[in-house]
Amino acid sequence: MASEAARGIPHYYLYGDQGADVELDFLHIEPIRDRSGPNDWRIRPHAHPDHMQALLVKEGGGTIRLEERILPISVPGILVVPAGIVHQIDFDPGTDGFVVTAALGCLKAAAASDPRLMGAAERPAVYPLEGTGVSIPAVFDTFEWLHREFIWSAPGRRTAIMAQYMRLLVVMLRLSVTHDDPGIAAPDRDYDLLVRYRALLETHFRSERSLAFYAGDLAVTQARLNTACKARAGKTASDLLYERIVIEAKRYLVYTESSVAQVAHLTGFDDPAYFNRFFTQRVGVSPGAFRKQALHREA
Structure with missing residues (x-):
């Protein structure tokens, strides 16, 4: 495989x-x-x-x-x-x-x-x-x-x-x-690159939106990074970055009382209006509507 x-x-x-x-x-x-x-x-x-x-x-x-x-x-x-x-x-x-x-x-x-x-x-x-x-x-x-x-x-x-x-x-x-076997599988270079990219995202996703930054830190081209992400995750490198931002935003909306503007700031957006558009485009509802739906499900 x-x-x-x-x-x-x-x-x-x-x-x-x-x-x-x-x-x-x-x-x-x-x-x-x-x-x-x-x-x-x-x-x-x-x-x-x-x-x-x-x-x-x-x-x-x-x-x-x-x-x-x-x-x-x-x-x-x-x-x-x-x-x-x-x-x-x-x-x-x-x-x-x-x-x-x-x-x-x-x-x-x-x-x-x-x-x-x-x-x-x-x-x-x-x-x-x-x-x-x-x-x-x-x-x-x-x-x-x-x-x-x-x-x-x-x-x-x-x-x-x-x-x-x-x-x-x-x-x-x-x-x-208790087991000496250092590993069952021998993942390929695409898998290794995806794992390292995900780890890098955890450190920088709030402040870095440029794929050039991530590719440079990983010592590969942007095209190579995209190839690895598509092969192993079925998504582009940008898709994974944006999904990570959305997941963090959802956590703040559901598990904190931060305002939408504060959530925007916490996830690296200077402009709350742009954050609203970004979130709505990817989730299908606005941040405020998402929070209301989540609270209704928990009730």
Whole structure:
């Protein structure tokens, strides 16, 4: 599954879901059987450019292909599929467990207190749980509790979900240090460039809008940067930059009481009117209308 082939690989938020990803800045969890069963237990080659996945396989089994390597699925075991990694899964019929799909923004928030958590989430892996010293009942409880909180609407739901997701990242970190394999997949240069570009965006997206700046810092041409982003994320470098700005603006609108003008300033816009046009063009509603809709959904 080299870069040339990856350009023709579908990009999804959830497998088979053609919806836009921009709105999805949190996480999703569902039983493996819910999506794999109706697809004859085969998840065909695809990638999640803006989301990483962690799977708990409790029973059953099968194989997973991560880029160029095909590996048996350990049972019970944890599969880690970082954002942008092309993968294919052939489950044995009746396989059970959970799939957690987390947006990169959610992942970064959960891993903020310990950089090693992010490192564990960026390492493609198939981890057996037997013989690792990790408590298997505790791992099962983490996924099951995360699923309960996801489908309920109890007070503190988002906080509880984040707490369980952090617990899952700690499990992945501890499993990663018990395995000597430095990495399952061997991503190509497009993937490496996309990862470095995303990291650079996190530092500069509020102040730098020029692709020339990012390409220069990455020591590539703008055309090369665009090629990598299109190959691995299915979007241009500018698309990824603008999406990152929109996601940050949405967070301020939903989770703070900042005025729209203040949100404009916080996301790097000197002119609130220009921010309004920018946001409305990409989201379909004005910042004020988006805030009202979000608050109505939360009520």
